[in-house]
Amino acid sequence: MDTLMVERINLMNMAKMSVKGLIESALSFGRTLDSDYAPLHQFFVVLEYCLKHGLKGKKSFLGQSKSFWGPLELVEKICPEAAEMTSSVRELPGLKTPAGKGRAWLRLALMRKTLADFLKELISHKELLSEFYEPHALLIEEEGAVVVGLLIGLNVIDANLCMKGEDLDAQTLLKKRQKSELCPLSKLVWNPLLYIPTLLTTPTRTTSFWTLTFSRKKLGVIDYALYMKDDKSELGSGSMTAILDQKNYLEELNKSLSVTLSNLQSKVDALEKTNSKLGVELAATRVQVSSLEEENAKLCSDSADIVETTRRQIEASKLDVDTELQTYKESRQGLDELYSEARLQLREESQMRLDVEKELELQISMKQEMEMAMRLLEQDVHEKQDVLVSLRHQLQEVKEINLDLVHDLQGLDAQLKQKNELVTALEEKNTKLDASLHDYEQRLNDIEKERTSALNDGTKLRQECGEKIDCLQKRLDESDRQKVQLETDIRIEREWRQALQQELQKDRQQINALQAELRAMDTLRQELAGMREEAQKLRSVNLEQELTNRELGGKLSESKLKMEDIKEVNKALQGQVWLKDREATNCKLCEKEFSIARRKVRAQRFFTTPSTGRQTWSLTTFYFAQHHCRNCGEIFCSTCSDNELPLPSAPKPVRVCDLCHELLLQRYSSGTN
Incomplete structure (x- = not known):
């Protein structure tokens, strides 16, 4: 443990x-x-x-x-x-x-x-x-x-x-x-x-x-x-224990009462808070009730005033019915003129939409061409990363411009669709207005004919006999009823006319909005033309950069070839030694022995110049059948070194051996490829 x-x-x-x-x-x-x-x-x-x-x-x-x-x-x-x-x-x-x-x-x-x-x-x-x-x-x-x-x-x-x-x-x-x-x-x-x-x-x-x-x-x-x-303690122990038990009981009771008192105190505090909140809410509700009573009294007085004003308006509207009929005819002529103007505007907008669609097609084709050009440029840039860092940034900017153009074109497509929908809705409303106007005219003509026929019949009946006065009175009552109906119809027609005027006002507002959009389209066209010019400029810049890249590539390839030639010359010079004439006894390739006749000899010669007549000595070198290869430095016979090729170390063609001739030819052919 x-x-x-x-x-x-x-x-x-x-x-x-x-x-x-x-x-x-x-x-x-x-x-x-x-x-x-x-x-x-x-x-x-x-x-x-x-x-x-x-x-x-x-x-x-x-x-x-x-x-x-x-x-x-x-x-x-x-x-x-x-x-x-x-x-x-x-x-x-x-x-x-x-x-x-x-x-x-x-x-x-x-x-x-x-x-x-x-x-x-x-x-x-x-x-x-x-x-x-x-x-x-x-x-x-x-x-x-x-x-x-x-x-x-x-x-x-x-x-x-x-x-x-x-x-x-x-x-x-x-x-x-x-x-x-x-x-x-x-x-x-x-x-x-x-x-x-x-x-x-x-x-x-x-x-x-x-x-x-x-x-x-x-x-x-x-x-x-x-x-x-002792004895006294034994006698008083019973009472003492009882007192102590009571004391302990009272202490426990005091503890429990203190706990309950704290709980009750917290409850009383919570109730006081809720009571204060309810008092505030009651005062607020009383204020609201008084304000509502005042509003009710105001509404009652306002309703009486409204009833009186409506009665007066009804009387005035009866007098205005005839004048409204005449204004209705005049407004119809104005509506016809507005309808013709709206139709012309619709034709113009449709033509503009066709133009915009053509421009969009051109932009799409231009976008495709630009994408192809960008792909080609990306390939060239990947091949020439070390040289064309600045060109890469310019091409990235061209890409961002093309993407912005595409987004703008998409927004123009959405706007054109919305305008087409508005145009179709206007055409439907105009057709409905024409049909309703035609129906109202027919009804007015029928009512006028019936009224004239009724008046003619009444005059004839009065002239013919007085016995049919009761019948005529009934017909007059019927005509009064028809008049009331006509008044109600005219009122309805006036309401229709007001609704038509409101719709016409809305159509005018829509036409104004469309005109504003057309102006915005004009501005967009101008911006599009400017962007086209910028794209054309970028294309020209891109072509110029491609030409410069090609020229730089050609120069780089030439410089690389020259560098390779120089490296090869350095390698040849480092790894090869120019063989001395005395050390060469045989041809390196065919291994023929060099005799005295095949050696290289230097001799002095005495000659006289014909112009001055003076005699001078000159040191001349006579070459026999023994030659140095200018590439490897070895000595060969004339048959094995009967070749000439240009070397990087010599501007003119020099003599080389057969082995170096084949090697240099292979190198030149691979370099040109």
Whole structure:
């Protein structure tokens, strides 16, 4: 078993024994304990060992110091209820070391019966404890929860501890001095500190409760609290226990009531907030209701005014019917003229559309040509990357211009489609207007004919006989009805005329919009012409650049050939040596021996010049059948070196051997290819 685990289990068992012994002794002796009670000191010793287990040490000049005051300060952050207690511990006079503050904090928490609650909250936040404790510490492992659970039983004990006279900074784990008056044999009380090192390293079975109590009996541990009782304490113990039970009950009840009070207070705050919101909303609704009532009164008065004005308008409209008939005829003539103008505009727009389509086709063909040219240019550019870097940028700009032209042409296609749709809609509306006008004219002619026939019949009937007055009166009534119908028809026709005028106005607006679009098309045509000119210029520039590229390519090929020739000459000069005449005894190719007749001879000759008559000496060289090859430097006979070719090192053709002749011919033929 791991030694760290054994230490944790032994500390847990010691905590169990100390808590159990403290509770049993307190219940037998009396629930109220003071600072001189020995089991209470033993409990604080064991609890301090539990808090120090696995504690990280802080390095200083004097060495490492381990204090459990740092973890206890975290309780203030986790539980706001512990803030008052922690601040009171800090303000206690005489406490200078962190160990003394931690001991004072433990005693105050025990007196307030909040020790178990605070430590429970502390071990629940293990991420905060990891800053102060090692991973194998007691409080971080499961044994820490068991130890904290044991501390809940201490709430039945009332502790009255006075910390003013005690020196908690210099206090050892067990109080050295104890009052000998109360316990004269206190020296025999078992001190667990003497056995803690062995308990921490021995297995768990030896630290059980029964074996430990057995060892205590062997060592002579005596519970002197049983001998300290007197008769009075026995008589008053029953009442004291009842009072303490009531006190504990009241404390628990006070805690629950405080919790319920805080919950009720939060609910009251929430209800007050909702009440204030509802009050504001109620005031707003009242203001809205008053404004709505005022608007209702205004609407009633406005409705009465509207009824009166409509009645007057109806009377005036009856008088305007005849005049509107005449204006209707005049407006019809104007509509015919507008229709003819619109038809002419449609023809012009269709012609313009055809022109634009032709231009689009030309642009598409130009685009294809430009794409082919761009592909060829790209191939040339890939072949001549080192020389034509600047030309590549220009070609890329030409590509972008072509793409912009394509996008512009697509936008023009979409606009032309929209205009064609508008034209077809206008034609349909015009046909509908013509049909409706024709129907209205026929109806008016029929009504006029019926009216004239009715009037003629009435005059004839009046002249013929007076007996048919009743019949004529009926016919007059019928004619009045027809008149009313005619008035209604005229009103409807007037409404139709207004609708037609509105539609005509809309058509005019559309025509104006189309005219504006045509102007925009003209501007686009001009831009297109300018772009064509730019494209033509770019083509000319492109052709010029191609010509320059070809010239540069020819010059480059020539320079490359010259460079290759120079390299070959250098190689030949570096690897070959001009053979001396004395060293050559045989032909290099046919291996014929050079005799005296085949040698090269230099001789002096004496001759006279005919013009001056003077005699001079001259050094002349006589060449026989022995020759040098100007390419390889070897000496050959006349048959093996009877060839002449131009070399890079000589401007005129020079003598070469047969082998060099074939090699140079092959090289020249491959260079020309």
